[in-house]
Amino acid sequence: MSTLLVLNGPNLNMLGKRQPEVYGHESLADVEALCRQTANQFDVEIEFQQTNHEGQMIDWIHQARGRVNGIVINPGAWTHTSVAIHDALIAAEVPVIEVHISNVHRRETFRHQSYVSLVAKAVLAGFGTHGYQLAIQHFAFLDTPRTSQ
Ligand code: CA2
Secondary structure, X not given: OOEXXXXXXXXXXXXXXXXXXXXXXXXXXXXXXXXXXXXXXXXOEEEEEEOOOHHHHHHHHHXXXXXXXXXXXXXXXXXXXXXXXXXXXXXXXXXXXXXXXXXXXXXXHHHOOOOOHHHOOEEEEOOOOHHHHHHXXXXXXXXXXXXXX
């Protein structure tokens, strides 16, 4: 069974409490429940974390090395600012899918730049919280032996 690390960056603990027009009405606990449901469905194990502290995020990414099969990360605002998270993701040597609830490309120009996309296998933006499910599903798909037709 494969293990995925689902990481959430700063302010995502506020989901559902403010800006529902941008991020929807679901709380982070709802997102976790959604991820666990999808993980069960696809026989994947997940670890779900959120932090407002960049060093903590970097430690979790380092600890993923050689231990998990993939990282699903919503880096929040660190997406647009953090070379340190970019470097940590390279050091982890684990495939990464970057998820954004909102479509960052139709928002302010400072959200168009992502240091994480440079090291991500794939990026999902604008699918709402369904993006997390799609990312987990994709990792499960990669892990499933497929027969050629
Ligand atoms: O769309 C996304 O998922 C973002 O990663 C969310 C980040 C934002 O900085 C990125 O540009 C795009 C912000 C997460 C903060 O979420 C809040 C939710 C409710 C109230 C306040 C912040």
